[in-house]
Amino acid sequence: MSNIHSSSTKPEVKLRHELWRRGFRYRKNDKRLPGSPDMVFPKHRTVVFVHGCFWHGHKGCKKYTVPKTNTEFWIEKVSRNQNRDEKVWRDLESENWEVVIVWECELENKRFGETVERVEKEILKNGETYRKREAERRSIKSDYREICVPSSFSLPLKKH
Numbered sequence: 001m002s003n004i005h006s007s008s009t010k011p012e013v014k015l016r017h018e019l020w021r022r023g024f025r026y027r028k029n030d031k032r033l034p035g036s037p038d039m040v041f042p043k044h045r046t047v048v049f050v051h052g053c054f055w056h057g058h059k060g061c062k063k064y065t066v067p068k069t070n071t072e073f074w075i076e077k078v079s080r081n082q083n084r085d086e087k088v089w090r091d092l093e094s095e096n097w098e099v100v101i102v103w104e105c106e107l108e109n110k111r112f113g114e115t116v117e118r119v120e121k122e123i124l125k126n127g128e129t130y131r132k133r134e135a136e137r138r139s140i141k142s143d144y145r146e147i148c149v150p151s152s153f154s155l156p157l158k159k160h
């Protein structure tokens with residue numbers, strides 16, 4: 001099983017290099033964030049995980065076939081990974097990070113192009129949504145200031 005695990009790193013490097021070439025800047029395996037995401041795009045408030053289809057149990061994927069021996073052990077192991085993924089996902093979202101999952105099988109040569117397109121689009125869209133939300137937050141704040149202190153109203157000076 002160990003070769004399944006290590007083979008997932010190569011396509012990940014390919015994806016990273018392609019995104020870099022397209023002008024995206026990221027941090028690798030940022031341990032300060034939940035689940036230390038494979039790639040962190042601070043500008044777009046997005047993290048990307050590249051998941052091995054077997055270890056994370058990619059539904060309906062031919063790469064995720066539970067071995068015939070020790071079946072229970074593998075099912076248990078994969079389902080533990082999935083629960084951990086879900087928790088990490090929730091933790092990141094509660095910190096306003098958007099999560100993009102890329103499956104190992106999506107990085108195979110014949111699917112690589114469309115996968116990069118999808119990831120790029122999602123990252124850009126997330127960044128746009130985040131900036132819009134931040135702008136709204138700022139405008140709500142500025143509205144509050146006007147409501148609290150109308151221009152015709154002058155606060156009495158504090159006496160010390």
Ligand SMILES: [Zn+2]
Nearest residue numbers: 053058061105
């Ligand atoms: Zn897959």
